[in-house]
Each structure stands twice: as structure tokens, then as C-alpha cells.
Amino acid sequence: MAEAVRHDKTARQLRLLSDALDSGRLGPVRRLVNTLSPAEIGNLLESLPPGKRTVVWGLVDAEDDGEVLVHVGDDVREGLLAEMDPDEIIAAVEDLDIDDLADLVEDLPDTVIDEVLKSMDRENRERLEQVLSYPEDTAGRLMNPDVVTVRTDTTIDVVLRYLRLRGELPEHTDHLYVVSRRHQYLGRIALAALLTHEPGTPINKLIDDEQPAIDVEESANQVARKFSDHDWLSAPVVDDNNILLGRITIDDVVDIIRSEAEHQALSAAGLDEDEDLFSPVWRAMRRRLIWLSINLGTAFLAASVVGEFADTIDKLVALAVLMPIVAGMGGNAGTQVLALMVRGLALGQVGAANVRTLLWKESRVALLNGLVLGTLLGLIVLLWFHSVGLSIVIATALTANLLFAAVAGVLVPVTIKRFGYDPALASGIFLTTVTDVMGFFTFLGLATIILLR
Amino acid sequence: MAEAVRHDKTARQLRLLSDALDSGRLGPVRRLVNTLSPAEIGNLLESLPPGKRTVVWGLVDAEDDGEVLVHVGDDVREGLLAEMDPDEIIAAVEDLDIDDLADLVEDLPDTVIDEVLKSMDRENRERLEQVLSYPEDTAGRLMNPDVVTVRTDTTIDVVLRYLRLRGELPEHTDHLYVVSRRHQYLGRIALAALLTHEPGTPINKLIDDEQPAIDVEESANQVARKFSDHDWLSAPVVDDNNILLGRITIDDVVDIIRSEAEHQALSAAGLDEDEDLFSPVWRAMRRRLIWLSINLGTAFLAASVVGEFADTIDKLVALAVLMPIVAGMGGNAGTQVLALMVRGLALGQVGAANVRTLLWKESRVALLNGLVLGTLLGLIVLLWFHSVGLSIVIATALTANLLFAAVAGVLVPVTIKRFGYDPALASGIFLTTVTDVMGFFTFLGLATIILLR
The missing domain is CATH 1.25.60.10 (MgtE N-terminal domain-like)
Known part of the structure; x- marks a missing residue:
């Protein structure tokens, strides 16, 4: 090791x-x-x-x-x-x-x-x-109220004297904030600007009022998005009346991005990002049990579909051998679509405007993969079980299930988000329920119709 | 919508x-x-x-x-x-x-x-x-060679005059770097320090030589880790001889962290983080086909295990109905362990020192979950199929498969990392192969021994 x-x-x-x-x-x-x-x-x-x-x-x-x-x-x-x-x-x-x-x-x-x-x-x-x-998880919670402010009606000289008198600046200070008498945010001045201009320069010549302030009620994720979209190192936080309340620095934003990423990775398995690698066994067990119980429920749903075809399987046991392949491949293909969609939703790249286009693209990809993999699977099954009928049934069922997987992969996360839930959390369960149920149903149903008449 | x-x-x-x-x-x-x-x-x-x-x-x-x-x-x-x-x-x-x-x-x-x-x-x-x-993906590629340097044998006053003469500083400059005559990195001076000390202060009183420089050959991931572990906003980059080559700023690090997170999320589904949401159908199909073909191979492995028990299923078709539950639940439980392990490996929290402890913890969690879920599953099966024997077989097989899942969830990613591959990429396939094969084998094997003698 x-x-x-x-x-x-x-x-x-x-x-x-x-x-x-x-x-x-x-x-x-x-x-x-x-x-x-x-x-x-x-x-x-x-x-x-x-x-x-x-x-x-x-x-x-x-x-x-x-x-x-x-x-x-x-x-x-x-x-x-x-x-x-x-x-x-x-x-x-x-x-x-x-x-x-x-x-x-x-x-x-x-x-x-x-x-x-x-x-x-x-x-x-x-x-x-x-x-x-x-x-929690708003700009107000992330901000540090400790900011250095100056007024407009002064010069660099005066500001420098003030700063020398003040001594240390708060950690990670890269700008001073310019405020009005009522402490309204007017703009900011880069420390670099104070250093590179002549002492007599009036402050109002240096003000940068281009960067919008962050509203104190914005969500932490929105704040993180803005920081990375604009390459900010810090940003002022204001209330509804534009009163300066504090500032957010990028080191806190990095923590948000990291925990957001961990949240996505772990919630896909029904876990919390605060989960301790060594959490006490009882606690770990209780938490996982909830998730696994839900999965047990969906597994029964799939099993009940198989149960409906017990007679068919009884007559042709090869179906029992092959049915996990159709269901499992659907799950894998759907997971690929899901991964792309969850990222797209997190980045705001997927919305009502392009769902239809995505559905169309993913359906075509699924159809093509279905043709290739279906043919391959059909050939192997033909060699294994020497039945042309079975071979055609499984190739068709696989292609159909890849299509179901593509549709579910696109629509499940979009729908979950529409209802206000986190698509990273619940999409996987719904998706595999669809691909299991539809995989078993298509394969065993087609077999019943075509092979057992 | x-x-x-x-x-x-x-x-x-x-x-x-x-x-x-x-x-x-x-x-x-x-x-x-x-x-x-x-x-x-x-x-x-x-x-x-x-x-x-x-x-x-x-x-x-x-x-x-x-x-x-x-x-x-x-x-x-x-x-x-x-x-x-x-x-x-x-x-x-x-x-x-x-x-x-x-x-x-x-x-x-x-x-x-x-x-x-x-x-x-x-x-x-x-x-x-x-x-x-x-x-690519080293500090040398991330750095910007445009840095402002000063010498030790000077005062704030002189530096300020130099900066005013120079005009603008490179974007996101928060420190000046102090170098020797041979351009070796000696330390850094915060812009804030220049502003808060008297003009006559000698530069060498302000030097911060606490923050180590980054080696130009360090990997991008290591650089990102250091930035977030130390709340750095920027860091100097040096070569083997401590010659200052450039600096890295945190906005680039944020991009690394984001793409690292995307890589983890997408590679678990066999996709690349550069995958375009609307990539041409042919290209998307070809890329996914590789992954799905591997999955098809592992699915056949699982199917061949089921095939070995075709006679048993032929005698008791309920086994075909129930076998996906045992395999699927193992996959789900294993995925939970895997998610924790992949994060732990990415953060360097999992290594030879604690694999055994983790294995022991996860085995106990699996055993407890097996007892609870096995009992529940056994009861439902008893109500459904009215067979005490089948009920005992499935409860035992589920518990065993949860144990296999825990062991695979811990060992598969550790082993993949040991061989120098990315555990986020390949772990899932190996894990579900184990849980499918062992799930089918345990359930159908126990049924053959206990129910069909």
C-alpha cells in the first residue's frame, strides 16, 4: 500500500x-x-x-x-x-x-x-x-462585517494617513469600500490603486462602481457562482436599502464549492456531506437504512413485474438468466445521461428552453447504441442459446430499454428540480426503477408474445 | 417549467x-x-x-x-x-x-x-x-509570469514611488515578491502592509517569509489542495533553485476545484468532464459505447452465474422473481460505502493506516443493516410465497451480499488507487460486478442447497 x-x-x-x-x-x-x-x-x-x-x-x-x-x-x-x-x-x-x-x-x-x-x-x-x-446558506451568514470604509470627499493622502493610524487591515482585504454618510455602498477602491496613484489624487477618481454588491439574502450557491463567473476575490454585501453590511472573501467561497461538490457526490448515494468516515456504527447504520429501505421498495416493484411473468419464465428459464442484462444495461446507460443532466442543471445550462432538444439528442444516441449493443447481445445470445427468437427478443428489448433510459435520464432530474428538490439526491433511484421495471417488462413481455404463443 | x-x-x-x-x-x-x-x-x-x-x-x-x-x-x-x-x-x-x-x-x-x-x-x-x-496540470501551466518584485535593501517610500511610476499592477496582485539579486524568492509583502506602515519603514521589516513557495512541477490538484488548506489568495511559484518564475492566483484554483468535482461526478458514469451537453450524436454514441460495452461484459459474467443455476430456477421460479432484489440491494449498499471511500481517497484521508479499521466498521454496519433489512425482506417473502425456507434463504443471502458489498466498497477503490488509476472512474463497475455475481451466487446457491435437496 x-x-x-x-x-x-x-x-x-x-x-x-x-x-x-x-x-x-x-x-x-x-x-x-x-x-x-x-x-x-x-x-x-x-x-x-x-x-x-x-x-x-x-x-x-x-x-x-x-x-x-x-x-x-x-x-x-x-x-x-x-x-x-x-x-x-x-x-x-x-x-x-x-x-x-x-x-x-x-x-x-x-x-x-x-x-x-x-x-x-x-x-x-x-x-x-x-x-x-x-x-444558513445565505450571503448574510458568509459575510464578515469587519470592513474598512472611506468617504468620497477625500484624497489618497488622507486615506493613507488613516490606514497607518489604523494599523492592520482585516485578513484578505483587497479593496476599501466607499460609503455615503448613511453607510450606503457606493463603490470600492483597490489597494493597488492607492499604491499606484499620486498622494494628491481625489478618492472619487479611483472608485470602481462596476462590480455589483451582493444582496444579503442571496443563497450561498448563487454567491459561489458569481465569484467564479466574474473571477472576484471579494465582494461587498448590502441590504435592501443598499446599506453596506460586510464582505465575502473567496476563501469562504472555495469552501462552499468544495462542500457543494461533496454534497453532489455523496447525496447520489443518499448520504450527507457531513457524514464522518468513522461515524459510530449505529448512527451510520440508521442513516443508510432509510436509503436502503427506499431501494428495497423499488426493488419489490421490479420484482413484482418479474412475478407477473412467472409462467413465462417457468417455460423458458433462459429468460431468468438474461433478464438482468437488459435491466442493468438500461440502468448504466441512463446513469450516463443523468450525470450530464445533473451537471447541466447545477450550472443552469438545462431548462425548459432546451429539454426537448436534449431529449431528441439523447434518444438518437440511445437508438444508435441500441442498434450496436443489441446486435452484439443478440449474436452472443444466439451462440449461447441457439434460438433466433430469443436473440431477436433480447436485442429489441435492450434497444427499447436504452430509449426508456434516455428519456428517464433527461426527464427525471428536470422533474425533480421542477418540484423544488435536489436532482442529485433522488434522481438515481427513480431512474433505476424505470430502467428495471421497463427492462423486465419489455423483455419478458416480448418473450411471452413472441416465443410462447 | x-x-x-x-x-x-x-x-x-x-x-x-x-x-x-x-x-x-x-x-x-x-x-x-x-x-x-x-x-x-x-x-x-x-x-x-x-x-x-x-x-x-x-x-x-x-x-x-x-x-x-x-x-x-x-x-x-x-x-x-x-x-x-x-x-x-x-x-x-x-x-x-x-x-x-x-x-x-x-x-x-x-x-x-x-x-x-x-x-x-x-x-x-x-x-x-x-x-x-x-x-499540463502542473503549477508551471497555471502560473502567470507577470509578477511585481522588489529588493530587500529599500524602504516603503521607494517602493511607493516605484509603483506610482509603474502604474497598474497585474490583476489580483495582493502581494509584492521580494527577490535576491539572482531573482531567488525571499518572501512577500502584503499590499496592506505597504499601506499601513510609515513611509520610512525598511522593506525587510515587512517581509512575510512564512508561506512556502510552490514548486513549478507540483500537480494542479496539489496546488488546489494547498490553497484551500491554507486560505491562500495567491502563491509564488519557484523552480528547483528557488528562482521566482511566476504566481498562481486563487481564481485559477477555483476553476481547478470545479473541474475536479465535475470530473469525479462524470467519470463515475464513464464520461469526460469536457463532454458537451449537445455533442454530436455520433461522437456521444461512440464515447458511451465503450463504457456500455464493458458493462455488457460484466453483465454476462453475472448472467453466467445465473445460468449455472438454471435447473434450480426451473424447479422454483420464485427465485427468478426475487434474485434481482438481492443483487440490487448489494449494489446500492456498496455504492454508499464507495461514495465515502472515494471522497476519503480524494482528500487523502484513506490510506494503508486505516483501511483495516474502515473495513471493520463497514462490515459491522453491513451486518446490522443485513439483520434489519433481511428480516424485513424475509417477512415480505413469507407473506408473498408462503415458504419459510425461501424466506430464510433470501434473508441470509441479503445479509451476506451486504457484507460482500461493504468489503468491495472499501477494497475496490483502494486497490484501484494503489495501481495508479482514478478510483472515481472505475470503482462502480467493479463494485456492481461483485455485488451482482455474489448476490446471484449466494441466493441461488443457498436455494439449491436448502430448498431443492
């Missing part, structure tokens, strides 16, 4: 760490862990089973605790918090940025939240309360 | 545009298209069937052509380039940033490449050649 992961830093560290943990040498573990960034420590903790995870968590520098908590999934976070006493939690979180703190706060015990709020100064407390007043 | 996509800006635009195109009113289309950013135009073009795509492409402002080409997938790009004559292509690409041009250049006709190179000044041509000398 070691060779495979040789180039993979995290996996290598994991191995070193695991060996050190097994041998009980905690000194090297502590040194190793604390050379990592909080995100890397989070990643490492997620890769450890609960027992080792607790040991390593105890070795992380206290000053990194808060940032590490921000960087792990909900399930793992819950476990880590359970290992800390209230004082440790308060110490860990009180220095976090407002947006990170807002992200964590709902997972904290109530008594700890009260303590944290008490330990904050009034300005920060109010900022936190404001951020928390917006629903 | 319209209601479902109401909140989806791209889909709404698509609809408006499609209506306008259908009615032949090109004026509104042109106006609509040219309010969009190049990335949005690219997205829009990808959502149009070839005919409309060509019309809209002709309406895009010439000055946006180059950026739009950068933002579309390879397949679509090829089609768009085919619509342009050499002069248009040269005009479109000659103002692109070096990293974007490097991304495009291999898709251009050779004669055009020569012309583009001729139209560039010597410095830019050398930079382009340097970037192109690194393999």
Missing part, C-alpha cells in the same frame, strides 16, 4: 502518525500535528478512528483549536466538542472571525454560547448577532 | 434568449449576451444546441471572444474555433493573459499559433514558451 500513497502528503502523514500513535510515542505526534495548518489538522482528524482522534485532538495547540473546529464536518465537530470542557471551548472560539464563529455557534452548548457572547465586546457581539440573524 | 427555474438567473436568460432566437430577433439577443461576463457567456453557449450556439457566438463582442474561449469545455471550444477565421482567432487571443493563452494554445490551428507568436513582443513570447514548457 505504501507505494500507492507515496506522493500523497496527507496519506503519508497519516501513516507516520498512525505508527507513532500505535507505539504510544506522543511527543513526535504532537510535533508532527503542530506543523500542519488548521485545515490540514481537521483533515487528519477526520481520517482517524474515534479513539486515535481523541488522542490527537488532545495534542493540538490550544490556539489552533477554534480554526480546526471550523474546518471539520458537523459530525466530527460534535465529537471533538464533546471532548472539551466549557472553558476550553470558550478559549478556542473567542478569537475566531465573526463569520467562522457564526458557523460554529449552533453546535455549541447553550451555556457556552452565553459565555462566549459575554466575553465579546459590544461591537463584535452585535456583529455576531447580525450575522446569525440571516438563514 | 417556468416556475421551477424562476430563481435561476442563467436558466431564465436561457429562456429569454431562446425565445428571442426562435423569433429571429437578433438585436435583443446581442444586447442580452453582451451584458454577461465571459464566463456567463461561455456557460450560455454550452447550454445551446449547435445551431443556436453558432448564431449567438457570432453576436458576442469581439473583445470578449478570447475570454469566452477560455471559459468553455474542450469540446465546445473546438466547435467555436471552427466558426472563426484565422484573423478573428488571432485578434481574440492576443490580449489574453499568458496563463489563459497557454490553456488555449494547443487547441489552435498551427498556422494561427505561429501568427499569434509573431504578434507578441519578445518578453511575452518567452513567457508563453516558458509556461508551455511545463506539462
Whole structure:
């Protein structure tokens, strides 16, 4: 195994760490862990089973605790918090940025939240309360209210003096925001512009008012889309009255994109992106059981179709041997269409305007694949069972099922989205139900009509 | 349909545009298209069937052509380039940033490449050649060689005068890089630091040498991982001798993360992330055929197992009715394990150190799910077929197949990765082959032993 992961830093560290943990040498573990960034420590903790995870968590520098908590999934976070006493939690979180703190706060015990709020100064407390007043997964929750603002009626010189007096800027500041007396957003000034223009230049000559501000109620996904469509590094957030509330920086957007991608990949298997690799067996089982029970229901639906043709199978057992091929191939072909459609829907590339065109294209692809694969399958079946009739039946059934698969692959995700659900989550089940039911029905039905008369 | 996509800006635009195109009113289309950013135009073009795509492409402002080409997938790009004559292509690409041009250049006709190179000044041509000398998907290809450097032996004052003289900074510059006389990378200075310190401050007091430089040969995925692990907005790129070659900015990293996610989602269905939603039917068919042919092969493997038990099925046709349930449920359960493992492998969280622990956890989850679902399935089968023996056989076979699924779900992706292949691509096929073959074998085998003696 070691060779495979040789180039993979995290996996290598994991191995070193695991060996050190097994041998009980905690000194090297502590040194190793604390050379990592909080995100890397989070990643490492997620890769450890609960027992080792607790040991390593105890070795992380206290000053990194808060940032590490921000960087792990909900399930793992819950476990880590359970290992800390209230004082440790308060110490860990009180220095976090407002947006990170807002992200964590709902997972904290109530008594700890009260303590944290008490330990904050009034300005920060109010900022936190404001951020928390917006629903999860909106711009309001992502924003950091800590922004540097300037007025229009001044010059670079004055701004530079103000900045030198102020000292440090908030992390990842690339623009100052220009606001009116009523704190309405007017535009932004790049730090680069302040550096490349003469000190006497009036500020209003440098204002860039091209980039629209983000509405505080926009969804996190929309925000992510805008950032990547426009190559933004940061963007101001305003309310309905154009009052500047904060700013969103691209590092948070990267986290959204990553978790959106994980969500798509895992929800296709009925899992949550916060699922812990080492979640307790009982919890993992309960969660998966729901999904598998739904699948059991659809499997019975398919089985009942086969049941209707029990007499036919009884007379020709070869049908039982071959029927999984027709159903399975439909499922595979449909999954290909589905993958393209789910991406298209996520990117907003698929809508009422082009569904019909897609249906037409995918039907033709299915028909052509049906002709090629049907012929191939028919020939193999002819060689295997020496029955021209059976060979024709299976070739026809396969082609038909590929067509059903194409139609379902296009329409199922579009319909699920139309009803306001996530196509990545539920499409697969519906699709394979269609391809199983129609695969069995077409194959066994055709066989009954053609072979058993 | 319209209601479902109401909140989806791209889909709404698509609809408006499609209506306008259908009615032949090109004026509104042109106006609509040219309010969009190049990335949005690219997205829009990808959502149009070839005919409309060509019309809209002709309406895009010439000055946006180059950026739009950068933002579309390879397949679509090829089609768009085919619509342009050499002069248009040269005009479109000659103002692109070096990293974007490097991304495009291999898709251009050779004669055009020569012309583009001729139209560039010597410095830019050398930079382009340097970037192109690194393999695709490495830091060298992602970097932009256009960086602002300063020396250590100077003060803020001097740097500010230099910057004012220089004028504009390259896009997304957030740091200046400090280099030695031999152009070795020494550290970086935040623009914010230049603004918040007194003019007389010596530069070497502001140098941040904490962030390690990226090696020019690092893979794009490693670069993306580092950016998101450390919340970087930009990073310097150096060669083996620590000579500064360029810088990578996070907007390019966002593109990598997005295409990595698309790759994972589509490759699970045997598709390429550059697949065009409206690729020509012949091309789409040929690509999918390969994948479906492999699936046909594995389906025959499963069918041949069923074939071995033809006599058993002949005696008890209920087995044919129920066998897809056992195989299918194994596939579904295995897919859940697989989804977790593929993510874990991508994040470097799964390696030799914890495979055994994962195997143990997943086996227990499978056993528990097997007990619950097996009992449920057994009861339904008892009610349906009134056979205690059949009920016990299917409950046992399901539990066994869930166990096989768990083991395959853990080991298949790990093994595929060990052999240097992408687990996202091939794992699904191997997994369902295992669950089909073992599902049929266990169920029909147990039935033969227990029910037909």
C-alpha cells in the first residue's frame, strides 16, 4: 500500500502518525500535528478512528483549536466538542472571525454560547448577532462585517494617513469600500490603486462602481457562482436599502464549492456531506437504512413485474438468466445521461428552453447504441442459446430499454428540480426503477408474445 | 417549467434568449449576451444546441471572444474555433493573459499559433514558451509570469514611488515578491502592509517569509489542495533553485476545484468532464459505447452465474422473481460505502493506516443493516410465497451480499488507487460486478442447497 500513497502528503502523514500513535510515542505526534495548518489538522482528524482522534485532538495547540473546529464536518465537530470542557471551548472560539464563529455557534452548548457572547465586546457581539440573524446558506451568514470604509470627499493622502493610524487591515482585504454618510455602498477602491496613484489624487477618481454588491439574502450557491463567473476575490454585501453590511472573501467561497461538490457526490448515494468516515456504527447504520429501505421498495416493484411473468419464465428459464442484462444495461446507460443532466442543471445550462432538444439528442444516441449493443447481445445470445427468437427478443428489448433510459435520464432530474428538490439526491433511484421495471417488462413481455404463443 | 427555474438567473436568460432566437430577433439577443461576463457567456453557449450556439457566438463582442474561449469545455471550444477565421482567432487571443493563452494554445490551428507568436513582443513570447514548457496540470501551466518584485535593501517610500511610476499592477496582485539579486524568492509583502506602515519603514521589516513557495512541477490538484488548506489568495511559484518564475492566483484554483468535482461526478458514469451537453450524436454514441460495452461484459459474467443455476430456477421460479432484489440491494449498499471511500481517497484521508479499521466498521454496519433489512425482506417473502425456507434463504443471502458489498466498497477503490488509476472512474463497475455475481451466487446457491435437496 505504501507505494500507492507515496506522493500523497496527507496519506503519508497519516501513516507516520498512525505508527507513532500505535507505539504510544506522543511527543513526535504532537510535533508532527503542530506543523500542519488548521485545515490540514481537521483533515487528519477526520481520517482517524474515534479513539486515535481523541488522542490527537488532545495534542493540538490550544490556539489552533477554534480554526480546526471550523474546518471539520458537523459530525466530527460534535465529537471533538464533546471532548472539551466549557472553558476550553470558550478559549478556542473567542478569537475566531465573526463569520467562522457564526458557523460554529449552533453546535455549541447553550451555556457556552452565553459565555462566549459575554466575553465579546459590544461591537463584535452585535456583529455576531447580525450575522446569525440571516438563514444558513445565505450571503448574510458568509459575510464578515469587519470592513474598512472611506468617504468620497477625500484624497489618497488622507486615506493613507488613516490606514497607518489604523494599523492592520482585516485578513484578505483587497479593496476599501466607499460609503455615503448613511453607510450606503457606493463603490470600492483597490489597494493597488492607492499604491499606484499620486498622494494628491481625489478618492472619487479611483472608485470602481462596476462590480455589483451582493444582496444579503442571496443563497450561498448563487454567491459561489458569481465569484467564479466574474473571477472576484471579494465582494461587498448590502441590504435592501443598499446599506453596506460586510464582505465575502473567496476563501469562504472555495469552501462552499468544495462542500457543494461533496454534497453532489455523496447525496447520489443518499448520504450527507457531513457524514464522518468513522461515524459510530449505529448512527451510520440508521442513516443508510432509510436509503436502503427506499431501494428495497423499488426493488419489490421490479420484482413484482418479474412475478407477473412467472409462467413465462417457468417455460423458458433462459429468460431468468438474461433478464438482468437488459435491466442493468438500461440502468448504466441512463446513469450516463443523468450525470450530464445533473451537471447541466447545477450550472443552469438545462431548462425548459432546451429539454426537448436534449431529449431528441439523447434518444438518437440511445437508438444508435441500441442498434450496436443489441446486435452484439443478440449474436452472443444466439451462440449461447441457439434460438433466433430469443436473440431477436433480447436485442429489441435492450434497444427499447436504452430509449426508456434516455428519456428517464433527461426527464427525471428536470422533474425533480421542477418540484423544488435536489436532482442529485433522488434522481438515481427513480431512474433505476424505470430502467428495471421497463427492462423486465419489455423483455419478458416480448418473450411471452413472441416465443410462447 | 417556468416556475421551477424562476430563481435561476442563467436558466431564465436561457429562456429569454431562446425565445428571442426562435423569433429571429437578433438585436435583443446581442444586447442580452453582451451584458454577461465571459464566463456567463461561455456557460450560455454550452447550454445551446449547435445551431443556436453558432448564431449567438457570432453576436458576442469581439473583445470578449478570447475570454469566452477560455471559459468553455474542450469540446465546445473546438466547435467555436471552427466558426472563426484565422484573423478573428488571432485578434481574440492576443490580449489574453499568458496563463489563459497557454490553456488555449494547443487547441489552435498551427498556422494561427505561429501568427499569434509573431504578434507578441519578445518578453511575452518567452513567457508563453516558458509556461508551455511545463506539462499540463502542473503549477508551471497555471502560473502567470507577470509578477511585481522588489529588493530587500529599500524602504516603503521607494517602493511607493516605484509603483506610482509603474502604474497598474497585474490583476489580483495582493502581494509584492521580494527577490535576491539572482531573482531567488525571499518572501512577500502584503499590499496592506505597504499601506499601513510609515513611509520610512525598511522593506525587510515587512517581509512575510512564512508561506512556502510552490514548486513549478507540483500537480494542479496539489496546488488546489494547498490553497484551500491554507486560505491562500495567491502563491509564488519557484523552480528547483528557488528562482521566482511566476504566481498562481486563487481564481485559477477555483476553476481547478470545479473541474475536479465535475470530473469525479462524470467519470463515475464513464464520461469526460469536457463532454458537451449537445455533442454530436455520433461522437456521444461512440464515447458511451465503450463504457456500455464493458458493462455488457460484466453483465454476462453475472448472467453466467445465473445460468449455472438454471435447473434450480426451473424447479422454483420464485427465485427468478426475487434474485434481482438481492443483487440490487448489494449494489446500492456498496455504492454508499464507495461514495465515502472515494471522497476519503480524494482528500487523502484513506490510506494503508486505516483501511483495516474502515473495513471493520463497514462490515459491522453491513451486518446490522443485513439483520434489519433481511428480516424485513424475509417477512415480505413469507407473506408473498408462503415458504419459510425461501424466506430464510433470501434473508441470509441479503445479509451476506451486504457484507460482500461493504468489503468491495472499501477494497475496490483502494486497490484501484494503489495501481495508479482514478478510483472515481472505475470503482462502480467493479463494485456492481461483485455485488451482482455474489448476490446471484449466494441466493441461488443457498436455494439449491436448502430448498431443492
